[in-house]
Amino acid sequence: MPKAAVRRVDWRSGLGDFSDCLLAGLLVALASVPVVTAPAGFVAGCRALDRARHGIVRPLWTTFWADFRQAARGGVPFGAVVVVAAVLVAVDLEVTRSMPGAGVLGPVLQVLAAVGAVIAVRTCEVVAATELAWRRAVVAAARETVGAPGKALLVAVAVALSAVLVWMLPVLVLVVAGPLCLAAVATGARR
Template identity: 70%
Template sequence: MRTLKRSTEWRTGLGDFSDCLLAGLLVALASVPVVTAAPAFVAGCRVLDRTRHDIGSPLWTTFWADFREAARGGVPFGLGCLAAVVLFAVDLEVVASMPGAGVLRPALWLLAVAGVVVAVRTCEVAATGGSAWRRSFVTAARETGAAPGKGLLLAVAAGVAALLVWMLPILALVVAGPLALAAVATGGRR
């Protein structure tokens, strides 16, 4: 009897892991036009939140429905995130030529990490809270400031995802799934 129960738990865990990787692959596919990365991540967060709570139908169909719904307001947010990344890259170049670059560069990186955490949290709030993007952004910024421990966990998850992609670039196809799961798990709205 115990062996049968362990076998079932193992298969359930493997199914959850495969759902997470499939969500990452779907997020990567939907993010090919770069401005749709935020709505794709929102859809990934939604399907993984439903999977986590055993709600809903097959992941493939619900992902595309959630993506279409999130894309309505998410493209401007994605453009804003893209503009922030470009601004960060320009700032890094400018800071490198300034006196005091040794102090300014780490401060700029900390600001970038905080921005990434708020952006990922915004997508998670938009996915699980169902609110508009502007309200999701305000809620995400407030939650990140109110619960720095959860923000730190999310920053570590984003850092590990970036490290994995840096070490093995092909993982960029699936790493959004575990990052979306980390965002949903640290959100705690349900």
């Protein structure tokens, strides 16, 4: 009786996954140079890592750019809204420092900014997994954030850890999107 082929799992397979994650991070960083295209790049990174996670072997480079072009159609307006919201929150945080009641308003704005970042990341993951329109994906991501606070907390920790890593070593901005994409895909668990 012939034995079934067993996939050998050793340190090299983990290294391949790690390299896919870093390559996806580099590609997302490259796609995010015009800042408003960052969500489309993030969607493409999530799709690429989801395929790699499920063993669908395709050239990461070519599939990433095909996914990026597809996601950019609706992702650029979403990216513009995210950039405007981030600028408004940053300005509000700066203004509230000099106001009376800054001890209350500052933390409230920081929590709202964290919730907004989680919803933005989860929106990109929803678009990557389901190919919904961006407006519907925002609603679905907001519902998932409220409905599964544990997963939302994991995404928030991943976003915060990414920010701390970039703050500590700014060159990591080139690869940090890869692990963040992987965290978004892992907490989405749609497939």
